[in-house]
Amino acid sequence: MTSDSQTPLEKTTAAPRVLIVGAGAVGAFYGALLHRGGATVEVVARSDAEVVRAEGYRIDSPLGDLSFRPTAVYETVDAAATGGGGGPDYLVLAVKVLDDLDRAALIAPAVGSATAIVLIENGIDIEAPIAAAFPQAPLISGIAFVGARRTAPGCVQHQAFGRLVLGDYPRGIGPASHRFAALLEAGGMAGKLTDEVVTERWRKCVWNAAFNPMSVLAGGADTRRLLAGDEPLLRSLMQEVCDVAAAEGHPLPEPLVSASLASTRDMPAYKTSMALDFLAGRPLETEAILGNVVRAAERHTTPVPHLRTLYGLLRLRAAAQAA
Template sequence: MANQFIYNSFQHSYAILGTGALGGYYGACLQKAGLNVNFLLHSDYEYVKKHGLVVESKNGDFTLTQVQAYPEANKMPACDVVILALKTTQNHLLPQMLPHVVKDNGVVLVLQNGLGVEDEVAKIVGAERVMGGLCFLCSNKVAPGHIRHLDYGEIKIGEYAANYQAAGITNRMQQIAADFELAGIKMELAEDLLLARWQKLVWNIPYNGLSVVLDARTDELMSNPDTRSLVEELMWEVVNGAKSCDRIIPQNFVETMLHYTNKMKPYRTSMKIDYDEKRPLEVETMFGNPLRFAQEKGANLPNITMLYQQLKFLDSRNCN
């Protein structure tokens, strides 16, 4: 396990690209644990530079009064680990950002939603410098430099390889996992990143999609028998999509995701927040890419296809 791997964690430097609900929370936890963390901010830059970062968490509130904040990626130091926590709708900016912030022997850890996101990053920095991560986190940014962590927080990470071939568990995965565990973040190491991404979609596709289309929180979707049934149908379609890509999701996984969501505090999904704030939705990476992966293998996912088309319509109308 990662905590049996001996090394000096304080030698690692981190860059956080996207200091929002996710990047801000994990980056703040890493800095609190004593690691060297550099934050890229946009609208919050002046505020955070002056006042720092505030984290309200179920695990204990804390404030970082001093943070290494930057308004532009090309002003940041090159780091060992670059945590990509931007919305995928901003990925067109990555060719200008990533070369400045990742060391020659560094790694980009892609903590973004959906499928195929590592492919985009690999084209910029090379496949050997890319790792993917799936975050099981309920967190919101409630004000400039102010993050509210509601529930969960575990990250599952895996090495990326061309065509999403399973790459096993590496030393650098163990090193990064040990840093996060030092910061109180539960970690899981995945031998197969593609399987892990399909597993995350079992939750993301029904709850993010339906929360927008039906204007509902997770607890509302679960308490109504019709929407709960629809959630489960969508989950099984994701399982079939994974199967078309030769990735088998265990039979009990759907029930586990339903159980976790039943226990979860009432939650407005990240896609619902983006929709309410009239920001572009991550429709392509979270819905379009998985559909294309599965359709190329001959799979038909009718409910996900309909949800994708509905979201495309709502996103287009919302942003005009």
């Protein structure tokens, strides 16, 4: 953390410029931290743009009132386009990773020659299309451990946690990652830098690929119901994710599955983000969270029959929901 970031309001001219694409609950939360940390924060916020332009974000949080007014609010990425200039210092992409969304094409208009791209998104193998489309741009992969939800247009409730694990994709910690983590820390929530961010992505996926789809297929069940109903199945699913991670060159420590189950058991019952999306009729991140794991397993011929069954059923269920 530099002295600059400790006195952000006095240094507006030198403030890094951040553009957040997809400012839902998670995007707005990290936008608020970056704003507190001294960044100039602009957002692309489709449905909430009008409200946010008029009133800013209202963000209730255990950290205090994180409400803030972005410097600029755009309805589209085109409206935030660089016009050929250097672009924002950071473009933070915090949209859901869905099949029918070309994320690289989405952000292209706003990626300038000086822009580092920051992904705050769930899933496995989600960096590759961005890295391929912008080979020159520093690419920071971020994994959010945060409970936050949008309660109304422009209104976000930060419920718990908030840690962002981040590092360069595919590995290492470059200067852009360091500066971004320092901004977060100045904003009140230290980021955790890692030089093996893909390993960290697999670590989170061990939980996500099991609990998220299972909660949907169980009709929107919460964590406690899943654990009480079939902990052995959760364990089998999580172990298969570990097997795939190892085959991909990201071995995870042996007791991860048991520790993860134990910590979930100790938490209050809660519904996964995919269960909430499902219950609200929103599209699911099926491929990012589960499909890409199954495809990685197929590349290595790692047996994942439990995950494969879960995946087939989740796709069928999602198709029925969409129909």
